[in-house]
Amino acid sequence: MTDRGFSAEEIDTSRPHPARMYDYYLGGRDNYEVDREAADRIIEIAPDVVPSARANREFLRRAVRWLADNGVRQIIDIGTGIPTSPNTHEIAHAVSPDVRVAYIDNDPIVARHADARLLGTGNTGFFLGDMRDPDSILGHPTIGELIDVRRPVALMLVSVLHFVPDEDDPAGLIAAFRDALPAGSHLVLSHGTSDFHTGEVVDEPLQIYKKSTASVTLRSHAEVTALFDGFELVEPGLVQVPLWHPDGPAPAPEELRRVGLYGGIGRLMERNA
Numbered sequence: 001m002t003d004r005g006f007s008a009e010e011i012d013t014s015r016p017h018p019a020r021m022y023d024y025y026l027g028g029r030d031n032y033e034v035d036r037e038a039a040d041r042i043i044e045i046a047p048d049v050v051p052s053a054r055a056n057r058e059f060l061r062r063a064v065r066w067l068a069d070n071g072v073r074q075i076i077d078i079g080t081g082i083p084t085s086p087n088t089h090e091i092a093h094a095v096s097p098d099v100r101v102a103y104i105d106n107d108p109i110v111a112r113h114a115d116a117r118l119l120g121t122g123n124t125g126f127f128l129g130d131m132r133d134p135d136s137i138l139g140h141p142t143i144g145e146l147i148d149v150r151r152p153v154a155l156m157l158v159s160v161l162h163f164v165p166d167e168d169d170p171a172g173l174i175a176a177f178r179d180a181l182p183a184g185s186h187l188v189l190s191h192g193t194s195d196f197h198t199g200e201v202v203d204e205p206l207q208i209y210k211k212s213t214a215s216v217t218l219r220s221h222a223e224v225t226a227l228f229d230g231f232e233l234v235e236p237g238l239v240q241v242p243l244w245h246p247d248g249p250a251p252a253p254e255e256l257r258r259v260g261l262y263g264g265i266g267r268l269m270e271r272n273a
């Protein structure tokens with residue numbers, strides 16, 4: 001299932017795009033000169049952006065496996081990013097092929113690659129949408145076809161909310177999704193923070209992102225925790241992403257120091273509980 005609603009002309013190569021810069025950090029090839037220039041400048045000032053991006057992607061993999069292992073069968077993955085294997089549905093289907101995944105991103109480059117890499121296995125769909133407009137996402141026909149919102153859903157906002165500034169009310173946006181979902185649903189979040197880096201290592205990259213199509217707002221542990229309002233954080237809570245259910249031994253302190261992202265999963269409690 002795909003709603004194209006875009007054309008190749010919409011691929012803007014005049015400004016860096018966060019989706020394509022992230023693809024570059026991950027070693028992908030779906031990026032343009034303008035993205036590589038901005039990303040290289042950031043890597044020069046703040047080389048930790050590369051291990052942070054990789055650690056985030058690994059968090060996504062472990063989080064989706066956790067969801068599927070814990071019985072989640074419906075996922076809405078907003079801010080999908082340029083397909084990077086294993087993608088959400090591939091991870092979930094390795095546990096249970098009946099997991100349904102609706103992918104949403106606001107960048108046409110993601111739509112361009114969705115057919116080949118996100119769709120075609122059944123049980124998945126993609127459409128262009130903006131998380132700042134929850135009604136248009138929840139009311140989209142692809143959601144209607146794939147997701148039964150009367151049953152628990154996992155809402156994934158992995159490395160996307162830091163592209164939503166305070167004036168767009170990220171907590172209010174999450175609440176709008178939360179209030180449309182039943183108890184037992186989950187929220188998967190990862191979010192950039194400056195809790196572990198200071199000075200130009202933080203300021204310069206923020207300036208570079210300001211010139212891209214979406215600026216970045218880094219948030220503290222307390223601010224990201226507040227975004228889980230109404231959800232109960234599952235163990236181990238909101239932690240730097242490598243610390244969230246690591247596959248092997250806990251990462252070394254010098255590796256951890258390099259990762260400026262928090263991640264966690266919350267479970268939606270009964271209303272008035």
Ligand SMILES: C[S@@+](CC[C@H](N)C(=O)[O-])C[C@H]1O[C@@H](n2cnc3c(N)ncnc32)[C@H](O)[C@@H]1O
Pocket residue numbers: 018019022056057060078079080081082104105106107110129130131132157158159160163164214
């Ligand atoms: C850093 S990538 C994260 C990709 C993937 N979720 C991951 O963690 O590996 C952020 C993605 O969020 C998308 N994005 C940014 N703002 C968005 C918005 N308001 N609505 C939907 N997608 C958005 C970008 O286009 C980009 O693809």
